[in-house]
Amino acid sequence: MLLNTYNRFDLTFTRGEGAYIYDDKGNKYLDFVSGIAVNCLGHANEIITNAIFEQSKKLLHISNLYYSDTQMDLTNTLVSVSKMERVFYTNSGTEANELAIKIARKYGNQISNQKTKIIYMSDSFHGRSTGSLAITGQSKYKAPFEPLMPNMIECKFNDVEDLKKLVDDNVCAIILEPIQGESGIKKVSNEFIKVVKEVCDKHKCLLIFDEIQCGMGRTGKLFYYEYLGIKPDILTIAKALGGGVPIGACLTAGIANDVLVPGDHGSTYGGNPFVCGVANAVVNEIVYNGIIENTNKMGKYALKKLNELAKKYDVIKEIRGEGLLIGISLNKDKIEASIFVKLAIENKLLLVSAGDNVVRYFPPLNVKKGEIDESIEKITRIINSFK
Numbered sequence: 258m259l260l261n262t263y264n265r266f267d268l269t270f271t272r273g274e275g276a277y278i279y280d281d282k283g284n285k286y287l288d289f290v291s292g293i294a295v296n297c298l299g300h301a302n303e304i305i306t307n308a309i310f311e312q313s314k315k316l317l318h319i320s321n322l323y324y325s326d327t328q329m330d331l332t333n334t335l336v337s338v339s340k341m342e343r344v345f346y347t348n349s350g351t352e353a354n355e356l357a358i359k360i361a362r363k364y365g366n367q368i369s370n371q372k373t374k375i376i377y378m379s380d381s382f383h384g385r386s387t388g389s390l391a392i393t394g395q396s397k398y399k400a401p402f403e404p405l406m407p408n409m410i411e412c413k414f415n416d417v418e419d420l421k422k423l424v425d426d427n428v429c430a431i432i433l434e435p436i437q438g439e440s441g442i443k444k445v446s447n448e449f450i451k452v453v454k455e456v457c458d459k460h461k462c463l464l465i466f467d468e469i470q471c472g473m474g475r476t477g478k479l480f481y482y483e484y485l486g487i488k489p490d491i492l493t494i495a496k497a498l499g500g501g502v503p504i505g506a507c508l509t510a511g512i513a514n515d516v517l518v519p520g521d522h523g524s525t526y527g528g529n530p531f532v533c534g535v536a537n538a539v540v541n542e543i544v545y546n547g548i549i550e551n552t553n554k555m556g557k558y559a560l561k562k563l564n565e566l567a568k569k570y571d572v573i574k575e576i577r578g579e580g581l582l583i584g585i586s587l588n589k590d591k592i593e594a595s596i597f598v599k600l601a602i603e604n605k606l607l608l609v610s611a612g613d614n615v616v617r618y619f620p621p622l623n624v625k626k627g628e629i630d631e632s633i634e635k636i637t638r639i640i641n642s643f644k
C-alpha cells in the first residue's frame with residue numbers, strides 16, 4: 258500500500274496517445290493536466306519514445322564522475338536557448354530550488370556572515386523538501402514541519418511597499434515564480450518585477466526565477482522572463498524539460514556562475530546520459546520544431562474560447578494566464594474547483610485544481626484546435642450540468 262500523502266482519484270491509467278489517455282476499463286479521456294505541465298509533447302510521442310529507445314541501447318547511467326555526450330549536448334542546447342551560462346542537473350524541480358538556495362547562501366556568506374536572508378513570495382510554491390518548503394509561502398504545507406530553515410522572509414507578492422520594507426544588505430537572494438502556478442496562475446506585475454530587479458542590484462542579492470511550471474515554452478515563449486525583459490542570476494526548471502522523464506536543472510549566469518566549487522554539491526542520478534538524451538530531444542522539438550508557435554496560436558484560441566464561456570456563465574469569475582498556462586478562476590459561491598474537477602472526470606476531461614478556487618487548463622503544447630474545441634464542449638456541458 259502507498260503512504261497516505263495524496264487524495265488520489267479512483268482512476269487507473271494504462272496508456273496514452275497524444276492529448277488522450279485511457280484507463281484500465283478502456284475509457285478515453287482528454288488529458289488537459291499533462292501530468293501537471295510535464296507531458297509537453299503529449300503521451301507516447303514518437304520523438305520521445307525514439308530518444309528513449311536509442312539512448313537505452315547506448316548508456317543509461319555513469320554517475321557524475323565522468324562526462325557524457327548527451328549531457329554535454331543538452332547543456333549546449335540549454336545554454337544557447339536560455340542565455341544562461343552554467344547548468345547543474347537534478348532529478349526534480351525541488352532539488353533544483355534546493356541548489357538555488359545553497360548557491361544563494363554561499364554567495365551571501367562570502368560577502369558577510371550576516372548576508373543569509375532569502376526573500377520569497379506569499380502564495381508561492383517551490384517544492385516539498387525542508388529547504389524548498391522554507392521558501393514556500395503557504396503555511397498549510399509548512400506548519401506541520403516547523404521549524405524549517407531560518408532567515409527565510411515572506412514578502413507579499415506584487416506588493417512593492419512590503420518588498421521595500423523587507424529588503425536590506427543582509428538579503429542574499431530573492432526568489433519568485435514569474436507566474437505563480439500552484440496557487441492559481443498569478444502573474445508578477447511589471448511594476449513589482451522592476452522593483453525586484455532594482456533592489457537586487459542595489460543590495461547585491463541574487464535574483465532567482467523558479468520557472469519549473471511556467472518555463473519550457475508553456476507560456477508561448479521558452480521562458481517567461483523573456484516577456485519581462487529581465488534575466489535572473491539563477492533559473493530553475495524541471496517539469497516539461499524531460500517531457501515525462503524525471504529531470505530538473507538549476508541554471509546560473511554572471512555572479513552566480515562561480516559560487517560553487519568541486520565538493521559543494523552533487524547528485525548520483527542528476528543529469529544521467531538517459532534523461533539528458535531524452536530532454537535534449539524534447540527541448541529541440543520545443544524550440545526548433547514549431548511547438549512554441551503552436552503554443553502561442555492554441556493559447557490565444559483557448560483563451561478566446563474560455564473568455565467567451567466566462568462572459569456567458571457567471572460560474573467563471575475570470576480566465577487567467579499566458580500561452581497554454583491557463584487558469585479558470587471559479588466563483589466560490591457557485592462551485593468549488595475540486596467539485597468542478599470531479600465533474601470534468603465524469604465528462605472524460607482531466608483538469609487539475611489550484612489554489613484560489615482555480616482549475617488549471619494545461620493541454621500538451623502540441624495540442625490541436627479540435628482538441629481545444631472538444632474541451633470547450635465538455636466544459637460547457639459541465640457548467641450546464643450544475644448551474
Ligand SMILES: *Cc1c(COP(=O)(O)O)cnc(C)c1O
Pocket residue numbers: 348349350351352354382383384385434438439467468469470471495496505
Ligand atoms: C512543481 C513545482 C516545483 C516542484 O517540482 P518537483 O519536480 O515536484 O520537485 C517547484 N516549483 C514550482 C513552481 C513548481 O510548479
